[in-house]
Amino acid sequence: MIEIRGLCKRFGKNVVLDGVDLDVPRGKNTVVIGGSGTGKSVLIKCVVGLLRADAGQIRIDGEDVTSMDERELVRVRRKFGMLFQGSALFDSMNVGDNVAFSLRRLHNYPERQVRDVVGERLAMVGLRDIQHLMPAELSGGMKKRVGLARAIASEPEILLYDEPTTGLDPIMADVINDLIISLRESLGVTSISITHDMASAYKIADQIAMLYKGRIVEVGTPERIRASENPVVSQFVEGRAQGPITAEHEEFIRFVRRTDDAGAPGGE
Amino acid sequence: MADGKTPKGLAVLLERLGTRVFRMVEDLGGIFRLFLQCAVWTFRPPSEIRNIVKQMEEVGIHSLPVVLVTATFTGMVIALQSFSGFQRFQATSFVGSVVALSITRELGPVFAGLMVSGRVGASMAAELGTMKVTEQIDALVTLATNPVKYLVVPRVVASTLVLPVLVIFADLVGILGGYFVSVYLLGANPYVYTEKTFQYLELRDIYTGLAKAAVFGFLIALISCYHGFIAEGGAEGVGRATTRAVVASSMMVLVSDYFMTSFMF
Numbered sequence: 001m002i003e004i005r006g007l008c009k010r011f012g013k014n015v016v017l018d019g020v021d022l023d024v025p026r027g028k029n030t031v032v033i034g035g036s037g038t039g040k041s042v043l044i045k046c047v048v049g050l051l052r053a054d055a056g057q058i059r060i061d062g063e064d065v066t067s068m069d070e071r072e073l074v075r076v077r078r079k080f081g082m083l084f085q086g087s088a089l090f091d092s093m094n095v096g097d098n099v100a101f102s103l104r105r106l107h108n109y110p111e112r113q114v115r116d117v118v119g120e121r122l123a124m125v126g127l128r129d130i131q132h133l134m135p136a137e138l139s140g141g142m143k144k145r146v147g148l149a150r151a152i153a154s155e156p157e158i159l160l161y162d163e164p165t166t167g168l169d170p171i172m173a174d175v176i177n178d179l180i181i182s183l184r185e186s187l188g189v190t191s192i193s194i195t196h197d198m199a200s201a202y203k204i205a206d207q208i209a210m211l212y213k214g215r216i217v218e219v220g221t222p223e224r225i226r227a228s229e230n231p232v233v234s235q236f237v238e239g240r241a242q243g244p245i246t247a248e249h250e251e252f253i254r255f256v257r258r259t260d261d262a263g264a265p266g267g268e
Numbered sequence: 269m270a271d272g273k274t275p276k277g278l279a280v281l282l283e284r285l286g287t288r289v290f291r292m293v294e295d296l297g298g299i300f301r302l303f304l305q306c307a308v309w310t311f312r313p314p315s316e317i318r319n320i321v322k323q324m325e326e327v328g329i330h331s332l333p334v335v336l337v338t339a340t341f342t343g344m345v346i347a348l349q350s351f352s353g354f355q356r357f358q359a360t361s362f363v364g365s366v367v368a369l370s371i372t373r374e375l376g377p378v379f380a381g382l383m384v385s386g387r388v389g390a391s392m393a394a395e396l397g398t399m400k401v402t403e404q405i406d407a408l409v410t411l412a413t414n415p416v417k418y419l420v421v422p423r424v425v426a427s428t429l430v431l432p433v434l435v436i437f438a439d440l441v442g443i444l445g446g447y448f449v450s451v452y453l454l455g456a457n458p459y460v461y462t463e464k465t466f467q468y469l470e471l472r473d474i475y476t477g478l479a480k481a482a483v484f485g486f487l488i489a490l491i492s493c494y495h496g497f498i499a500e501g502g503a504e505g506v507g508r509a510t511t512r513a514v515v516a517s518s519m520m521v522l523v524s525d526y527f528m529t530s531f532m533f
Contacts, residue, residue: 050409
């Protein structure tokens, strides 16, 4: 169970998260949707402690991670596994060593057992006998799957997916969707995915939350989100070019042009 | 500008200068913070001994050829230069002493430091920078591994330990290079030359040189890792980080060299 309360994060003057409230129920897949640059990645990076929140609380099984020091965070992070957008495989190591990374560092398994576990995790994501390949030799979809195998290697309770299907062809995207669902079913993990791929969101979500202007504007089951009355949500899920989101965006562009004409922009 | 006025001339100059100064202070603070983190994480389990050995190989064995070539030619050129200079007041017998002293006290460590900051500093900044922009450093964190402990500590420790060893070799081949030029090309008496080489050379000259080398190794690794760590903005950002790392670490080699020399002698 993850409870996020009043989470704020800004970079300089740019307020990215402005009071996010979200409950992530145990054993369910919560999908956070939202346009590019709305702070979805920032949200999950705050949850895992990669970024420090400016205000608010993130309680993981009742423990507030925002007030923890680095040593406590290391302990809490053992509950997490994360799949990165670009997979973030260590490119100095082969696939086997990538997947074995956390096993070797945390658990001190005997080496023989590590090899078995690595094979088992790779099999879970539908890969076999590729331990000796280097990440540079893999396709995008394979990298994602190896990244997933690495994330689940040490049996985390919580999985975070940063745009799991972005940059994949539709078939490979669906393979990843199926994997996410089967992981939830077989390992019973709690997960947060962020995406702007609605097909994927509808398929994998037990609950969808829409992030807009630094806040969660609506939370609900996929059916409820699909039928949402909120103009912002319905524009996004239907992928329409006209609507409140783009209207504001165009307003902003006009504003920037105006100030640009008025004087030279400051800074670099 | 918010008020619509465009700053001109002096104001622009001052603004740029201010930005530079701010960035420099920020970098200094960041490097110091990284040093403190490094100091703390070096002594926390699990030990990074395997990584340290790997980095020692990278810093030491792979830099050895470059350092040897530089040191040999440095020794040779000092012999040439001091020979032609000393000839003017009939003091050519002191060429051996000059070569030995300048190599061990100054040029061995400094040139090794500069070569290593070019070779190793660049590769550290580029490697860590790439890891940063491709989120591999974030991935380390989510795999419950502290990136400072896993990436920076081994590099700093290895580089601090290995540079003095490189300098021992540099001293040796530098002196041999001077000997070769003096004896075989300039016709100096090999016995006199050897005697003069060791006549004024004290153990102290050698170990102060090695102490300097250790500090250089430490600074190069720390500065380069810092610039890699703060890289952002894709391939271009990594390029920038690499350039900054090499420039900053070679500058620090020369600056710290002056201050250490003024304390030690």
